Amino acid sequence: KNIVLILLIFCSFLSYSQTVSTYAGKVNDDGFNKYESGSSVALDNTYFSFPEGITFDANGIMYISERNKVRIVTGDKLYIRAGSLQSPTNSEGYKNANGTQATFRNPGGMVSDASGNMFVVDMENHAIRKINQFINIGNTQAVSTFAGANPTTGAPGYGTNGSNDGTGTSARFDRPVDITRDANGYFYVTDYNNFTIRKISSSGVVTTLAGAAGVEGTSDGTGGSAKFGGPWGIAMLDANNIVVTDPWNTNIRKINIFSGVTTTLAGPTNGADQRQVDGTLSEARFHTPKGIVVVNGIIYVTDRNVIRAIDVGNNSVTTFAGSKNNFTVTDGTGSNANFTELSDITKDGLGNLFTTEKSDLVASSVIR
Numbered sequence: 174k175n176i177v178l179i180l181l182i183f184c185s186f187l188s189y190s191q192t193v194s195t196y197a198g199k200v201n202d203d204g205f206n207k208y209e210s211g212s213s214v215a216l217d218n219t220y221f222s223f224p225e226g227i228t229f230d231a232n233g234i235m236y237i238s239e240r241n242k243v244r245i246v247t248g249d250k251l252y253i254r255a256g257s258l259q260s261p262t263n264s265e266g267y268k269n270a271n272g273t274q275a276t277f278r279n280p281g282g283m284v285s286d287a288s289g290n291m292f293v294v295d296m297e298n299h300a301i302r303k304i305n306q307f308i309n310i311g312n313t314q315a316v317s318t319f320a321g322a323n324p325t326t327g328a329p330g331y332g333t334n335g336s337n338d339g340t341g342t343s344a345r346f347d348r349p350v351d352i353t354r355d356a357n358g359y360f361y362v363t364d365y366n367n368f369t370i371r372k373i374s375s376s377g378v379v380t381t382l383a384g385a386a387g388v389e390g391t392s393d394g395t396g397g398s399a400k401f402g403g404p405w406g407i408a409m410l411d412a413n414n415i416v417v418t419d420p421w422n423t424n425i426r427k428i429n430i431f432s433g434v435t436t437t438l439a440g441p442t443n444g445a446d447q448r449q450v451d452g453t454l455s456e457a458r459f460h461t462p463k464g465i466v467v468v469n470g471i472i473y474v475t476d477r478n479v480i481r482a483i484d485v486g487n488n489s490v491t492t493f494a495g496s497k498n499n500f501t502v503t504d505g506t507g508s509n510a511n512f513t514e515l516s517d518i519t520k521d522g523l524g525n526l527f528t529t530e531k532s533d534l535v536a537s538s539v540i541r
Contacts, residue, residue: 208260222240223239223531224530225238228282228283230285232306237529240261240265254272254313255293265277266278268324269318277298292352292354300320301360302316320373338381341377350405365404368384372430384399384435389402395432395434401421405463406465409467414427414430415430416467418474438454449476449492451489461477463517464518478497479496480526481493
């Protein structure tokens, strides 16, 4: 069975008191065939198909990426804004067009620029797509390729993988997963199968910030001497650094955006240790860290079925919500709330965290 789940966590970041409650979605035991093809649907009356990315644009509109589609939430309704309206099985492709005439192949992480344009990692097309800013429901949003190869000719169209640095469509990626943006307009992408972190200027110039293409490893270092096991989630830590989850190495890495100096911030430094253990930064252990977001200096990480909080100033990693011993869907407070398999996580600026959840073990499809 397949579970697709998006969660809302109401948080008090200072007191570490939080309540997990259901926000939208219905239980879904078949993420390939149960899907929502309509628009203007109620938050609690929809199916999701393997939701992955979640973020807000510059104007506070929530975006959700799921299998081959991108939706928004506005006016307490859900709308498919990009990607084919066909079922997840029949909707994949690579086509630049307006709104639902465009196609994707498993879009992942997303980030907005200052104008509200959305940049979406199109994982299986090995590209970064751009969705023009949302104006209103009556205006469609054009989808184009920002970086990575243009689609191959013919339907449904495919992306082209590789590891080339370059500008716009001359650059190549190999299954990019997540993206973030700094205050100066540079984008940073986790390039999963290349084991690298890529940096993209606002004009689309792509360079490799850290890691060596095709070289897997666990080592810290500068630029190409740093090694990753499979970088996944990415977020801005401060004006000079990004933080990256490395689920294959079960740790959290810190990278200087100017020098490419990479260090292990939390978790093991010498390879995977797939446990969930709280403690100091060096003592802490993660199972499968994926999504990552920073709020008031605290780093929140989705770690399989729990959310972890990393407080660098206090040298501590704690379990913020969920219980590592339970793999179910339960609303509640703190460890009384239960999750299955979490993916992306974001913030709304009002003290709330949102996270996507999907699993092959338990049937569910909700926003909490």
